[in-house]
Amino acid sequence: MRLTSPYSLFSRSLEMMALENPLRPLIHDPYRVLEEMGVRAGATLLDIGCGSGYIAIPAAEVVGQAGHIYALDNDGGKLSRLKRKAERRGLKNLTTILTDAWRINQLNPGTIDVALMFFSLHHFEKKRESLRMAWEKLKSGARLFIFEPIKTRMAGHGTDAGEVLRASAEEGFIHISLRTGLLTYRLELLKP
Template sequence: MSHKSKLEKHLGFLTDLGEFRFKRWLDANAYKFLMDVGVGVGQKVLDVGCGSGTYTIPAAKIVGESGIVYALDTSRQVLDRMEERAAREELRNVVRVDGGEIDDRFEGSSIDHVLLIDVLQEIRDRGAMFDGIYRVLKPGGSVIVYPMHMAAEDVIEIALKKPFSRVEKKFGGRILVFRKTRVDEPDT
């Protein structure tokens, strides 16, 4: 192994370490993060791959009683834990959604924000996922992505093949925010 390869390997480890530190910070500061990316009172949020509710619970607190957070995950066990957390916090605006697809259970053009926090690497058909997201987002709605285990450029390429515009990179470029750019015909 050459010296350059050893150095590249070492730097890759440091990059990974930095991402893990950022993810830990993001998890610990989910409320602030969600406020910073535009989640607000009365909105509807879809948390894809919600897990035990790291972002679902703070989002539900932010949107308040007049808003709704849909918590989507393929694991019943983590959804059970998320529901227990929501019940402990007395949050009645969290809706459990079993499964991994954005399908007809969601009304078209009804969601203000979709969260994809460290989950895209688990999704087989990312293009279909972005199609579903586009269908359910309100005009001007946002997709908030933290691609911890994917290259940001790959996510940008997938999203921009759909009718999304990249609004900005936040938190040192680690968070990508895309917006729905055009209004479709009403769903029938």
């Protein structure tokens, strides 16, 4: 039996409240995030660690029927909520994938226009392998965007941008930009 510390339970409860909070769009408006990423009609987007669809649902609306969203998570409950949201909105251009970020065997290499890890990388057991898998699925000239909490400012919750930059460079990504805020950062990477 796996024991969970009270801190861990508290931390997860806080995170779930933040993820499902109706005020969240005031901090990270998903449509603005997609616009800043350059997501347009007809694009194919891979949302790695999509949760219940905070970005995936708006992305499906933005890319339209000419585009497609692959929403990946290892939590079947979150993917079920995402599917229900998509059905209620009549979105047919969204496919959910139940797997870990480092085991995306359902997609062919070089088929994705843009990939996204939106506050999910710090949850991945195998971060380096997850970056490698994103690299494999992206087309040449495509971009990976990573939005993360800054580790030192969130009581250890998050990732170190420098470590992610080094690992992504070793996987072949080119660093385009790093924007750091008070508690979070946004990293833009290019697959040449």
